[in-house]
Amino acid sequence: MNTSIPFISDRQVAQALDFASVATVLGEAFASLAAGGAAVHQRQRTDCRDLRLSTMGAVWAERGVAGVKVYPTVRGQFSFSILLFDLATNQPLAVLDGNEITRLRTAAITALVASKAGPLRPRKLAVFGAGLQGRAQAEALSGWFGFEEIALVDPAGDPAWAQTLAVQAGCPAAFTTPEAAVRGADIVVTATRSATPVFDGAWLSPGAFVAAMGISAPKGRELDDTTMDRAGRIILEWLPQSLAEAGEVVLWQGRTAAAPLVDLPQLYASDAPWRPEAPGITVFKSVGIGLADVAVAQLAVSRILQRAPALAGALP
Numbered sequence: 001m002n003t004s005i006p007f008i009s010d011r012q013v014a015q016a017l018d019f020a021s022v023a024t025v026l027g028e029a030f031a032s033l034a035a036g037g038a039a040v041h042q043r044q045r046t047d048c049r050d051l052r053l054s055t056m057g058a059v060w061a062e063r064g065v066a067g068v069k070v071y072p073t074v075r076g077q078f079s080f081s082i083l084l085f086d087l088a089t090n091q092p093l094a095v096l097d098g099n100e101i102t103r104l105r106t107a108a109i110t111a112l113v114a115s116k117a118g119p120l121r122p123r124k125l126a127v128f129g130a131g132l133q134g135r136a137q138a139e140a141l142s143g144w145f146g147f148e149e150i151a152l153v154d155p156a157g158d159p160a161w162a163q164t165l166a167v168q169a170g171c172p173a174a175f176t177t178p179e180a181a182v183r184g185a186d187i188v189v190t191a192t193r194s195a196t197p198v199f200d201g202a203w204l205s206p207g208a209f210v211a212a213m214g215i216s217a218p219k220g221r222e223l224d225d226t227t228m229d230r231a232g233r234i235i236l237e238w239l240p241q242s243l244a245e246a247g248e249v250v251l252w253q254g255r256t257a258a259a260p261l262v263d264l265p266q267l268y269a270s271d272a273p274w275r276p277e278a279p280g281i282t283v284f285k286s287v288g289i290g291l292a293d294v295a296v297a298q299l300a301v302s303r304i305l306q307r308a309p310a311l312a313g314a315l316p
């Protein structure tokens with residue numbers, strides 16, 4: 001029985017990880033899920049009055065770890081923690097703050113999927129929502145691609161952050177209207193708390209890549225039917241959870257049995273290119289799955305152990 005489980009803080013995670021390494025381990029984890037080396041369970045949510053507890057977890061047998069992310073929702077705010085187990089010893093490996101891991105993995109998955117399924121040389125990025133996730137999305141994508149322009153939409157957005165982003169990205173970045181942001185954008189990201197569509201899909205350029213990261217409940221959506229109707233490919237993380245939670249799919253009036261839905265394990269299981277041959281709009285809808293948290297938590301733990309041998313001594 002382990003009596004001293006190491007605790008890893010958000011600050012330690014932030015020092016140990018970056019978007020690129022997180023994207024790499026996410027690709028490895030989804031490829032492993034496709035090959036049967038990992039398994040994931042659907043998020044469980046328990047509501048009592050206006051309070052909620054959610055859990056999501058995975059076994060990554062190929063890497064010898066299993067874990068669960070657990071978080072309450074209080075007044076709309078999340079507080080994430082992760083418990084990771086070492087399957088070789090069958091002992092707890094670490095308890096981690098999960099806020100930084102969630103921030104990093106949610107932005108990194110967009111960058112990963114956009115790099116494989118989005119336009120080859122995206123010039124304009126549009127981001128809806130400039131809260132925690134929206135800012136992370138803009139920072140991850142601008143670090144990955146060389147944009148010429150970043151358009152931001154958020155009625156509560158901070159212009160000072162837009163200026164900082166412009167310096168980081170090396171291109172203009174400014175708040176604008178929804179229509180001005182979407183028109184001409186190669187990549188459009190929605191990371192708001194809105195439960196209703198945040199732009200008109202008729203404004204999208206042919207060939208645009210749209211990533212919806214916000215609400216993960218079947219009663220709400222950030223993308224409208226026009227966007228979904230126009231999409232030549234709709235990429236989901238993992239069908240069982242996405243079909244239950246993605247309002248974009250559940251509420252889509254025009255959805256048919258022939259809807260072009262595909263999930264990441266299906267894409268990783270195939271040798272076919274992720275970009276469809278015919279030009280068209282690609283949608284990526286993310287709800288977040290436990291395997292992403294477990295994979296990134298393991299990466300964080302392994303890096304922090306390398307840097308802090310004293311902590312390693314406390315580990316099983």
Ligand SMILES: NC(=O)c1ccc[n+]([C@@H]2O[C@H](COP(=O)([O-])OP(=O)(O)OC[C@H]3O[C@@H](n4cnc5c(N)ncnc54)[C@H](O)[C@@H]3O)[C@@H](O)[C@H]2O)c1
Nearest residue numbers: 129131132133153154156191192193213214215286287288
């Ligand atoms: N897909 C995932 O894995 C994942 C992970 C974590 C969080 N999320 C979701 O991401 C969303 C954002 O989370 P957050 O922590 O950044 O929230 P946040 O409260 O920090 O930021 C949300 C921002 O969206 C803005 N906003 C609201 N409506 C808007 C609209 N119509 N157009 C433009 N901006 C609008 C708000 O002003 C706010 O600044 C939430 O819905 C959350 O559940 C998803």
